[in-house]
Amino acid sequence: MxxxxxxxxxxxxxxxxxxxxxxxxxxxxxxxxxxxxxxxxxxxxxxxxxxxxxxxxxxxxxxxxxxxxxxxxxxxxxxxxxxxxxxxxxxxxxxxxxxxxxxxxxxxxxxxxxxxxxxxxxxxxxxxxxxxxxxAPLQALTLLLPWVDEASPYLHRFACEALRPRGVWATHISLFKEQPQHALRLLEAQANDPERYVQDSVGNWLNDASKTQPEWVRDLCARWQREHSSAANAYIRKRAQRSLSTP
Known part of the structure; x- marks a missing residue:
């Protein structure tokens, strides 16, 4: 309503x-x-x-x-x-x-x-x-990686959201749809971000990628499950795989 x-x-x-x-x-x-x-x-x-x-x-x-x-x-x-x-x-x-x-x-x-x-x-x-x-997605990625080290979670989220493979109301980034591994450093840097605002964006980024590279997203989430015990990462993994069917 x-x-x-x-x-x-x-x-x-x-x-x-x-x-x-x-x-x-x-x-x-x-x-x-x-x-x-x-x-x-x-x-x-x-x-x-x-x-x-x-x-x-x-x-x-x-x-x-x-x-x-x-x-x-x-x-x-x-x-x-x-x-x-x-x-x-x-x-x-x-x-x-x-x-x-x-x-x-x-x-x-x-x-x-x-x-x-x-x-x-x-x-x-x-x-x-x-x-x-x-x-220029790779140049953008290089320029935005330092934003993850800033104090503000809003800047962390921008660095991720702005480069989503599909995005919302936005042109897709073909490179990241087909080769999401290019953005792995960005994703790894936010794998345990404590802010839900950022976690949602990371999960959405991976959910976007799962539409074209499902196995890559599954493999990344499986590795993260072994390497990360945080509630933040568990939330991101769940959000990342929400569009995937059970293998």
Missing amino acids: SQAISAARQHELDTGLVASTHLAECLAVDFATLLQTAAALPDAAVQRMRDAANKGITQRMALAATLLREAGQGDVTHWQSHPSDTVRGWACYLIGSDATLGLSEKLQAIQPLADDQHFGVREWAWLAVRGDLVA
């Missing part, structure tokens, strides 16, 4: 006064009104967003970044601390669509948003750079 949003709450979301508290609120934000309120874009630009109201949310996120840049308001630092999680998401897409930045620079720029306290911003952060990661 969908969660009802009061008119007063909808107004707060649409004018960028507050952050959303759950997915239904994230999806309910009127992008055109928010652009008009937060950025005072020209009527023509706002109308372009209204015309895109029926498009998918990731398409509208990308369009918002385009409209901000075209209006000379593409300064990421201005938007990445905005009260609205949607606006901070636009900052993610400004980074992801910046043709002047290489992959290393994009990941450096996106890191504060990948570590955002809001669940939605953290999703937009990896989705916004997913195209670059798909284009």
